[in-house]
Amino acid sequence: MTGTEITPDTLTPVLTRRWSEERSWTLETYERTGGYRALRTALAAHPDQLITLVKDSGLRGRGGAGFPTGMKWSFIPQGAEGPGAKPKYLVVNADEGEPGTCKDIPTMMADPHSLIEGCVITSYAIRANFCAIYVRGEALHPIRRVRAAVAEAYAKGYLGKDILGTGFDLDIVVHAGAGAYICGEETALLDSLEGRRGQPRLKPPFPATAGLYASPTVVNNVETIASVPFIVAGGSDWFRTMGSEKSPGPKIYSVSGHVERPGQYEAPMGITLRTLLELAGGMKDGIPLKFWTPGGSSTPMFTAEHLDVPLDFEGAAGAGSMLGTTAVQVFNETVSVPWAVMKWTEFYKHESCGKCTPCREGTYWLVQILERMVHGEGTAEDVETMLDVCDNILGRSFCALGDGATSPITSGIKYFRQEFLDLIAEQPAVARPAQLADVERAADTELSGAPA
Known part of the structure; x- marks a missing residue:
């Protein structure tokens, strides 16, 4: 069964077929089945x-x-x-x-x-x-x-x-x-x-x-x-009757986020998000899809344009991401991409073991930039600076944690660059705000003893 032939009515569980059995975890049930x-x-x-x-x-x-x-x-x-x-x-x-x-x-x-x-x-x-x-x-x-x-x-x-x-x-x-x-x-x-x-x-x-x-x-x-x-x-x-030619067999997909029925869904490799959403009851409250991850936050995100990408190793890679652990996280249009990217990056910064410099230092500075941007204090250079930091992490760390930490940022900017640019704050030049000048005048007057 290939990805294009998969429908909710044709799915027969293999790996999860015992999950609904009474006391499925016992040896008695296992031997009986x-x-x-x-x-x-x-x-x-x-x-x-x-x-x-x-x-x-x-x-x-x-x-x-x-x-x-x-x-x-x-x-x-x-x-x-x-x-x-x-x-x-x-x-x-x-x-x-x-x-x-x-x-x-x-x-x-x-x-x-x-x-x-x-x-x-x-x-x-x-x-x-x-x-x-x-x-x-x-x-x-x-x-x-x-x-x-x-x-x-x-x-x-x-x-x-x-x-x-x-x-x-x-x-x-x-x-x-x-x-x-x-x-x-x-x-x-x-x-x-x-x-x-x-x-x-x-x-x-x-x-x-x-x-x-x-x-x-x-x-x-x-x-x-x-x-x-x-x-x-x-x-x-x-x-090999399940899945695709190069990615055969069944797979458990973890579907979470803004869907009506989040959970684990077993399907042949190559199923699409469109079919997974049908299995999961569709988007929660009917709010349209904005972005999603095919294999967890360490895989580059996809958008609504990728609903029909086959979720196997070749399909995900061909569309610019990775299958990863098939952790399908679904986000609707109410979610800010820079905010989601910041939360993921905070996770990678916290979980970095600190052994190699690119990952240890890179994730730290990426969090600093993202937090500043999300709070409306970004600068015009921040987007390019983040891409430059990601370039210095990708392929230069001891393990894949560093590479994964760059995925939300680079893919987020690729598909939603304007959202990041909208967070840039116009910094004042030399002139100080009028309120600050008033406060300083009052303080000078108080120190000199003159009446305010």
């Missing part, structure tokens, strides 16, 4: 067959970058087994912190066993015997729910030693982060897991060869891993 059958199929196959299957499916990372998942798995060096060989690790990035993104937390709340089954299959494929699920520390309920599901899986023999009698061993640890947006970046996450301050590493080396504890590591997003059991059960050809 077909859970852990794919695991048995996977453990009967050779690990390399699973890597090939995922490659053929075309599954791409659902955390934002869209890197081919099977290819990432294949980068893990194999063949060096035995004493002295480095262990291999799977790390699940569940540190969902991108503004507007809300797909991984609902998955962990409603269907944690799909994540766990995906972890076991993935670990078997890359020959890892240890997996860490790194959950955002503020998300207390998902942490508890995933830990409870892990305990259920251990008790039933899906985790631990000699899983299902196959001789494969796997331990899973659910780790609570400290609530830092930067730890959504895979190498900062690895540093945090190792007990250090969460800051991005210089690459290369890449995690595939020197990741957790300097060992080969695969880092995948929750939605990516939760898709794996469905691919094993249905096959690569079935998976």
Whole structure:
């Protein structure tokens, strides 16, 4: 099914099909609805067959970058087994912190066993015997729910030693982060897991060869891993019947903002905002759309002219943005673009880890300029100054946080430059305001003792 063929009536849930089940998070419900059958199929196959299957499916990372998942798995060096060989690790990035993104937390709340089954299959494929699920520390309920599901899986023999009698061993640890947006970046996450301050590493080396504890590591997003059991059960050809040719499969879109029914909407990759708005009940109170983000605030914004852009990796990029985490934030005509950009930039300034100068200093000064402009004290040079600062951040920071921080500003100015120019205040020249001159005369008279 391609993006142009998608209608609200043709959507059949895959990733979210258990969400409406009673007590969907329990092992009992998961097994009753077909859970852990794919695991048995996977453990009967050779690990390399699973890597090939995922490659053929075309599954791409659902955390934002869209890197081919099977290819990432294949980068893990194999063949060096035995004493002295480095262990291999799977790390699940569940540190969902991108503004507007809300797909991984609902998955962990409603269907944690799909994540766990995906972890076991993935670990078997890359020959890892240890997996860490790194959950955002503020998300207390998902942490508890995933830990409870892990305990259920251990008790039933899906985790631990000699899983299902196959001789494969796997331990899973659910780790609570400290609530830092930067730890959504895979190498900062690895540093945090190792007990250090969460800051991005210089690459290369890449995690595939020197990741957790300097060992080969695969880092995948929750939605990516939760898709794996469905691919094993249905096959690569079935998976490719959804989505587009280069971006196949289903996707969970987080729709928020000025819509009647905000929430998570699963659809094949390539759906358009026009169809998503139909699913979400349309624009709230009927106020027209002004601008929106296809993948969170770190992706360049779109306008009402982009309603029919296919929301897959190629479609979003072709229109000048990125698919990102499919955090679709919708804003109507009542919202000031400079104000929204300022709020996003304040977030990036606050969350910058401070390791590299372009991001640390650039976001600080961008906030200063935007706050001044929003308060009606802008100057004629401010717009060009912001673009110049963004140019000095983009591509020059350690990680993508700096690049993402520039996206709201550059795209906001691209589509709504006049709104920024309207905030420019005409500064008085040499002459002072008459009121200020009166105050100073009165003060001089009082100090001299003369009658006012």
